[in-house]
Amino acid sequence: MNKERKYLCLWIFYIYVTIIQCDELASCYNQPPESCPNNQCKCILTDESSIFCCRTRSYDDLFRNIMCSGTKLPAIKALHIYNMTADRFDFGKFSNQLNHLISLSITSSSVNRLFGRLEHTHQITCLNFSNNAFGTEWPLNELQVLENLKTLAMLDFSHTNISKLPIIKNEVPKFWIDLSYNNNTQCDSLLELMGSVKSSQNKQLLFKNTNDTFCNTTLSFNWFNSTEILAFDQIKIIDKLNTQCPSGCKCKWHGYEMISDKNVLNTVEVDCSNNKLSYLPINLPENTVVLNVTNNNITNIDALVLVDSYKDLRFFYADKNKVSSILALEGSRFMDNYAVLSLKSNQLKSIPMYILENSFTRSFEGHLVNLGGNQLYCDCSTAQYLKVWLEANHKHIPDYREIQCENLRYKVVDLDCEIVCVTQTDWTxxxxxxxxxxxxxxxxxxxxxxxxxxxxxxxxxxxxxxxxxxxxxxxxxxx
CATH class of the missing domain: 1.10.287 (Helix Hairpins)
Structure with a gap:
């Protein structure tokens, strides 16, 4: 008989896993509140292996009422606990006493903390902890309560105030999770869960009720500075950026951009500053509009013209590098679309006015170029033409007064033709x-x-x- 029961258990387990992994609407064993028993026993059998318990006052009270229902613990495959009051729920005891569970639900209860650990021998495929008041911060040892559940395929944390998600190391092809109606869930914790699943080639993480799924940012969370609560769509953007971001760089969401009446583009900002780079990163995330490579050892900016991932770039900050020329930008798409080109404190020896002039003369007023701190080679032509051109375009080159002369002890704007050009006249x-x-x-x-x-x-x-x-x-x- 024991052998037959074991085979029956394995068959039921197979059916549960198959249904939960393949059907998005599959859920744990749950009973409506009106099914709560009205007699002295607070637990009731709904079939041979499923039991429904209501209004138990503690962990020990729960097991007394399970026994009261006349159920043998090893026979229970599905358990729904409703409206339970317990400060702590000990999975350590639970694991030994109900070691044949496939579905466990603890809903609409006042369970403040889960601790202990469900052992790896458990075949639980579905956990429902919705409508509870879990503590906003679980200690590290309590984050491991679900770590051993290799067959867990559905986890419901909806309508709770859980902040940090537990560690999950299941081995199922599809893993469903419901985090809806939680504004306390930390975005870092959610991204960590999404990243851990991506690291496994044979596992897919799927979310239920995504329109009602949000997470809470922290002071150190620098993706969306304009809000503290992020929608799931924004979290998906961040998760995608985490996989596309160049090594050693930081990527974050920059903003929304309307590309048509109905389509909205999520733009990206990439920060590769202070990274000891000798060349521009080759692959940028899709829709990157801002790139900061300040304080590196970059010698040329040809990638702005040659690399396809730079096609949407409009804000380029490359201050404190070793760029010596911008001739590669002549006639490029970047010069048509850019808003900011910042090359402060580089190694420019000359400024090709004609390249910048074409962008300045267009109607778009956002073309700003920062060139302060560069040491140009100055001569009579610099005093006669470049100085006048800088002063005429001061709205586009706001730091024009900071451009220096390498061979003369003057700033370009301080050059005097009567002094600089005298040497040329005497020689003639x-x-x-x-x-x-x-x-x-x-x-x-x-x-x-x-x-x-x-x-x-x-x-x-x-x-x-x-x-x-x-x-x-x-x-x-x-x-």
Whole structure:
């Protein structure tokens, strides 16, 4: 008989697991409040292996009434406890006494804490703890109460004030969880659960009642700074970002962006600052509009033009790097769409005005470029043209007064043409003097030759030094 009962138990277990894993609407064994017994015994059998208990006052009171119903503990496969009052519920005792349970529900009760641990021998596939008042913070040892339930496929924590979710290490293909109507659940804890399931290749985490599922942010939670309560859709965005975020970087939700009357785009912000990067990250999360790579060792920004994941980027902060040129940005999509291009304290030696001018002349007023702290090579052209251009575009280059000259002890805006360009004029005048001296020497030479010729024609001899010069083959022309 014991052997037959064991096979029956395994068959029932298989049916429960199959139903719960395949049917989204499957639920634990639950009975309506009107089914509560009115006699002295607070527990009632609803079938041969399922029992319903109401209004028990403690853990010991629960088991006295189970015995009162005439049920043998090993025979119980499903248990629903309704309206129980107990400060603590000891799973340690429970695990030994009801070790054939497949479904357990403790609902609409005043159970403040769960402790102990259900052993791995349990075949529980469905747990329902809805409508309880669990403590807002479980101690670490109490987070492990469900750790051993390898076959757990459905967990209902709806309508509770649970803040940190317990550790779950089940091994089922599909795991359903209901966290609806909880504003105290910490977003970090929820994301940790989602991440642990993703790390397993053979397990899928599914949520019930997602429209009513929220989580609570903490002071250290920097994803959505505008609110303390996040909807499940926002948590899914964060979970997706956690898998797409570049190594060593921090990714967070940036905001909503309307792309049509009905479609809303969730934009992303990526922070890779202070990361000792020598090049821009190649793969950014989808819809990244903000990238901060401040204080790294990046030498070029070609990825803004060449990498497809940068196609939506509009805010680019690359201060305190080693960027020496922005020529790669000429004619790029980034220059058409950007809102902020920040390259403070880099190694720019010149500013190609024509590249930036095209974006400044458009109607979009949000094109801002930060270039302060760069050490340019300055000359007369810088004083005559670049200085004037910076002053004319000061609304687009708010830190233009902080652009320095590398070879002169001036800021670009302080350059004076009368001083900077004087050196160029003096050098030009010197060349004029050289040319004038050469012309004078030529005239003297022509005069000397003419004089020598005159003396020769009139006196018949050549004066010194012409008389000392050797006779040349061409002299017969003059003779």
């Amino acid at each position: 005048d010197y060349m004029y003097y050289v040319i004038a001296a050469e012309i004078s020497a030529l005239l003297l030479l022509i005069g000397k030759v003419s004089y020598d010729y005159y003396v020769f024609k009139t006196a018949g001899y050549l004066p010194w030094p012409a008389s000392k010069m050797p006779k040349l083959p061409c002299d017969w022309v003059f003779e």
